[in-house]
Amino acid sequence: MDVKVIDIPAVPVAYLRYKGPYGAAIGDFWMEVFAPWQQAAGLQGRTTYGVAVDDPATTAPEECRYDACVEIEPGYQPQAPARLAELPGGRCAVAAFKGTGDQMPAAWGELFGQWLPASGLQMDARPCFERYPADYAMEPDTGVFECELCIPVK
Template identity: 50%
Template sequence: MSPAYHSLHEYTQRMNRVLEYIDQHLDQPLELAELAQVAHFSPFHFHRLFTAWVGETLGDYLRRRRLACAAYQLASHPELSILEVALEVGFSSGEAFSRAFKQHFSVTPSTWRSTEPKRWHRRLNDVRERRLRELSNPDQTHIPAFDDPDAFIHLKELTMNVTLKELPPVRVAYLRYIGPYGPGIGTFWRDSVAPWMVENGLLGRARYGIGHDDPYVTPPEKCRYDACVEVPADFKANAPVVVTTLLGGLYAVAHYHGKGPDIADAWTELCRDWLPKSGMQFDSRPAFERYPVDAKYDMKTGELECEICIPVKAL
């Protein structure tokens, strides 16, 4: 391995460590010197390095991540006040948060909170409409309006079996993909992750996929996805690979069997249909797709098996 290659990948690993640290501490003040220390770079040079690497200034990146997390919290946690959401993502006051939110999303936090669930219902409605068309049943062609929640109980029930499980923490190594969610992720697994697994003797281990961003809030070119592989306790990672721990705890687990692109529909049904009726809510741990060792994948049809795991807690 050439010195230049090693240096490039070392930078990648350090920057990924910083981005992970930021997401874990959005509710706290994050100073340049603190983040430079996480990356083991000089504070004098860190801001320029960060901007060149991420494509945004540190301040712009922090603001965007805080607002994206706030947008999700507003829509999914109606029990939280706007001020509580603001404080959870690091704003010092509700007024400052509301100004920043409206500047970024062109609507107030209260408007977002009232309209965003309707967008989720529209997406779920679209998913079910497609499925009903696939069934080609003329008696089921009418789809109720998205603003009539009671009408949804008459539609086709959730096809996935969802169970609540206590999952243990898992030590994983991951490579990060940044870009639009979709076919590029499959290409990333095939062309980058699989060869790396072979080189490091990691075939035959469980794999995990973590999409960190909502593509309806985050620009597609900035969406982050981690392709993870379970590793033993003594595994040593070489840059750009990062080692982390997926936190254990209570998860809603649904088995998925279908084509890769359709998994987005499964996420939609699980998170926007099953979850509101379950008496549970998301907590702050990341959701992920788990691919067990014996999970099937058909290269000809594109069909795959995995477990969709969302971290939950009681309402």
């Protein structure tokens, strides 16, 4: 796994929250709830983020929270149910991911289970997140997409 440790700037976002088990349902949430809201709000063509609020190893699946976020300009005022937040900046371990949603848990597992312990770094209290490029696209035939997996480190 190719991982770079970089400083990521803080970014203001608008987000919609998903609550429930992590996995395939999050992809459905992005396509059926977030993407239509993003388009209706005029926020297409911007970097988006997926923020795992809870650790599924310590939180019951039905209580896990995940925020689908999009970068906004300061002063943006969303309409409910969207909320505002700022993703904190700082030092992060960033790994490129290319695959399907079904392959993402294994990639996160490799990053946490192999790379992080071998790196000598520790995760800090900021949330982990996925960063999707402004020109994000999923291959229609295969479901393959690209993003970055980001772990805040110290």
